Amino acid sequence: xxxxxxxxxxxxxxxxxxxxxxxxxxxxxxxxxxxxxxxxxxxxxxxxxxxxxxxxxxxxxxxxxxxxxxxxxxxxxxxxxxxxxxxxxxxxxxxxxxxxxxxxxxxxxxxxxxxxxxxxxxxxxxxxxxxxxxxxxxxxxxxxxxxxxxxxxxxxxxxxxxxxxxx
Amino acid sequence: xxxxxxxxxxxxxxxxxxxxxxxxxxxxxxxxxxxxxxxxxxxxxxxxxxxxxxxxxxxxxxxxxxxxxxxxxxxxxxxxxxxxxxxxxxxxxxxxxxxxxxxxxxxxxxxxxxxxxxxxxxxxxxxxxxxxxxxxxxxxxxxxxxxxxxxxxxxxxxxxxxxxxxxxxxxxxxxxxxxxxxxxxxxxxxxxxxxxxxxxxxxxxxxxxxxxxxxxxxxxxxxxxxxxxxxxxxxxxxxxxxxxxxxxxxxxxxxxxxxxxxxxxxxxxxxxxxxxxxxxxxxxxxxxxxxxxxxxxxxxxxxxxxxxxxxxxxxxxxxxxxxxxxxxxxxxxxxxxxxxxxxxxxxxxxxxxxxxx
Amino acid sequence: xxxxxxxxxxxxxxxxxxxxxxxxxxxxxxxxxxxxxxxxxxxxxxxxxxxxxxxxxxxxxxxxxxxxxxxxxxxxxxxxxxxxxxxxxxxxxxxxxxxxxxxxxxxxxx
Numbered sequence: 001x002x003x004x005x006x007x008x009x010x011x012x013x014x015x016x017x018x019x020x021x022x023x024x025x026x027x028x029x030x031x032x033x034x035x036x037x038x039x040x041x042x043x044x045x046x047x048x049x050x051x052x053x054x055x056x057x058x059x060x061x062x063x064x065x066x067x068x069x070x071x072x073x074x075x076x077x078x079x080x081x082x083x084x085x086x087x088x089x090x091x092x093x094x095x096x097x098x099x100x101x102x103x104x105x106x107x108x109x110x111x112x113x114x115x116x117x118x119x120x121x122x123x124x125x126x127x128x129x130x131x132x133x134x135x136x137x138x139x140x141x142x143x144x145x146x147x148x149x150x151x152x153x154x155x156x157x158x159x160x161x162x163x164x165x166x167x
Numbered sequence: 168x169x170x171x172x173x174x175x176x177x178x179x180x181x182x183x184x185x186x187x188x189x190x191x192x193x194x195x196x197x198x199x200x201x202x203x204x205x206x207x208x209x210x211x212x213x214x215x216x217x218x219x220x221x222x223x224x225x226x227x228x229x230x231x232x233x234x235x236x237x238x239x240x241x242x243x244x245x246x247x248x249x250x251x252x253x254x255x256x257x258x259x260x261x262x263x264x265x266x267x268x269x270x271x272x273x274x275x276x277x278x279x280x281x282x283x284x285x286x287x288x289x290x291x292x293x294x295x296x297x298x299x300x301x302x303x304x305x306x307x308x309x310x311x312x313x314x315x316x317x318x319x320x321x322x323x324x325x326x327x328x329x330x331x332x333x334x335x336x337x338x339x340x341x342x343x344x345x346x347x348x349x350x351x352x353x354x355x356x357x358x359x360x361x362x363x364x365x366x367x368x369x370x371x372x373x374x375x376x377x378x379x380x381x382x383x384x385x386x387x388x389x390x391x392x393x394x395x396x397x398x399x400x401x402x403x404x405x406x407x408x409x410x411x412x413x414x415x416x417x418x419x420x421x422x423x424x425x426x427x428x429x430x431x432x433x434x435x436x437x438x439x440x441x442x443x444x445x446x447x448x449x450x451x452x453x454x455x456x457x458x459x460x461x462x463x464x465x466x467x468x469x470x471x472x473x474x475x476x477x478x479x480x481x482x483x484x485x486x487x488x489x490x491x492x493x494x495x496x497x498x499x500x501x502x503x504x505x506x507x508x509x510x511x512x513x514x515x516x517x518x519x520x521x522x523x524x
Numbered sequence: 525x526x527x528x529x530x531x532x533x534x535x536x537x538x539x540x541x542x543x544x545x546x547x548x549x550x551x552x553x554x555x556x557x558x559x560x561x562x563x564x565x566x567x568x569x570x571x572x573x574x575x576x577x578x579x580x581x582x583x584x585x586x587x588x589x590x591x592x593x594x595x596x597x598x599x600x601x602x603x604x605x606x607x608x609x610x611x612x613x614x615x616x617x618x619x620x621x622x623x624x625x626x627x628x629x630x631x632x633x634x
Binding site for chain 1: 347358
């Protein structure tokens with residue numbers, strides 16, 4: 001495992017640079033796109049099979065890291081609840097204002113409501129600041145994993161990966 | 168065929184044997200079958216053949232349904248007290264003892280948890296990680312309000328997340344090792360909610376008079392020795408111990424199977440070949456008792472053992488056996504690669520070599 | 525035993541609600557408590573905030589649940605006058621008399 005992940009339990013942005021699951025800046029500005037933060041050679045590939053447009057490739061050796069073809073990805077979020085490691089997010093930098101929307105897989109009892117203000121957290125659980133819940137989706141196919149989309153300042157698109165309810 | 172243990176390995180073995188016409192009885196000492204599988208609420212890894220993306224307890228229900236449809240008799244609250252000559256067993260079923268003889272025995276007894284003793288470890292509130300899982304996921308009760316997780320292997324990080332889902336708070340995850348032992352993504356799910364990971368720290372003391380009221384941990388150096396002055400205290404009412412598993416191998420040792428000490432697989436392992444056969448004719452092993460791995464490898468090993476048993480009893484012809492078994496080998500391959508799986512593959516190859524002399 | 529109601533998980537995000545038997549009363553050291561029929565005695569006790577199950581013979585130290593699957597025997601108590609009952613696997617019945625076990629428990633009469 002990379003340094004930060006193996007001692008602190010979370011990836012640093014440095015460790016993610018060059019990862020095959022991270023889309024290019026150019027692609028991100030065009031609209032919603034998957035961000036796959038999977039950096040370890042664990043035998044696992046359900047993301048590949050879940051993508052209806054073939055944007056994710058793992059290959060025959062299932063320990064390969066998933067590779068995201070940004071041009072094929074249509075930002076449908078199908079892969080987000082499928083990842084057993086909850087390592088896939090959806091980021092949309094094309095929304096109005098100086099904001100980005102981050103869709104997070106969520107498996108806890110208290111589910112936020114659209115419009116609610118929550119506190120965005122980074123990968124280490126450190127508070128970033130306020131975020132507005134843009135939407136919550138849960139279908140039977142997602143098997144108890146909800147998708148919570150929060151709107152954050154654009155600069156946090158690669159930082160915001162969780163949230164906490166405000167007291 | 169008798170399978171001792173109706174967890175993932177035992178059920179999978181029962182299914183493959185029964186599918187080919189073998190009469191199968193599964194004994195399990197618990198009141199419910201499924202071993203630890205029914206307590207796993209996360210989505211499994213692997214590929215579609217491993218049911219990746221399906222939650223552990225749903226995989227368990229699937230196995231149980233299939234076994235029952237094939238006529239496998241599952242006898243619960245049934246403790247196999249011993250395996251004697253000629254594959255005779257004494258089984259205590261609730262309050263009476265029966266003697267059972269089988270032509271083939273699959274020992275799939277799983278593993279038990281390791282312990283680290285420290286001052287205060289006997290206080291109510293110090294529990295095994297398995298206990299936390301059992302309480303929360305089987306009985307619907309939180310083990311405590313705020314807990315400390317000791318051990319960062321997959322069991323530690325997975326159970327820590329399960330405790331968050333159960334509504335508990337977690338003060339920290341500590342490990343005496345310098346690096347997190349479990350998968351990065353499992354750790355990341357916990358770190359995401361602000362739970363700190365304290366590497367190179369071990370338990371110094373559980374504090375409290377009648378029950379746990381706090382925990383004191385201490386940093387260790389590269390020789391695992393505590394460094395005085397580095398103590399840290401946590402306000403917790405529960406201390407969860409997840410420091411590894413070791414095979415429950417008493418029955419195989421009793422039956423005279425050759426055993427080998429293999430640290431990479433968790434301890435004293437019954438030597439077995441790639442068909443899961445031990446050194447005692449008619450006795451097979453599968454799952455954690457044959458080496459600590461995962462539920463997905465346990466299921467595949469169970470299937471291989473079941474097929475091998477059916478073939479050895481002439482219920483399955485050689486060609487069909489080889490074809491089906493090789494498909495299972497193929498499914499297994501992917502799970503024993505990568506930085507986590509490679510060491511286990513080598514250990515299994517070593518055990519096979521021991522069997523071949 | 526005030527905060528005890530918060531121990532039970534009312535609705536689990538993955539498992540939903542837990543199927544339980546009917547609510548029954550039992551006694552613990554003379555106090556009347558409630559639990560669900562069929563669940564382990566230890567769970568019913570824990571839901572009422574009871575964590576100490578027994579005291580050891582030599583040093584009189586408190587013990588409670590450790591493995592929760594009936595293997596370690598740390599959770600044993602006197603149940604309906606029978607000592608050494610593993611409460612983490614013993615199913616609760618209406619009217620059960622549960623007592624803290626001191627050492628080896630009471631002498632068994634003929």
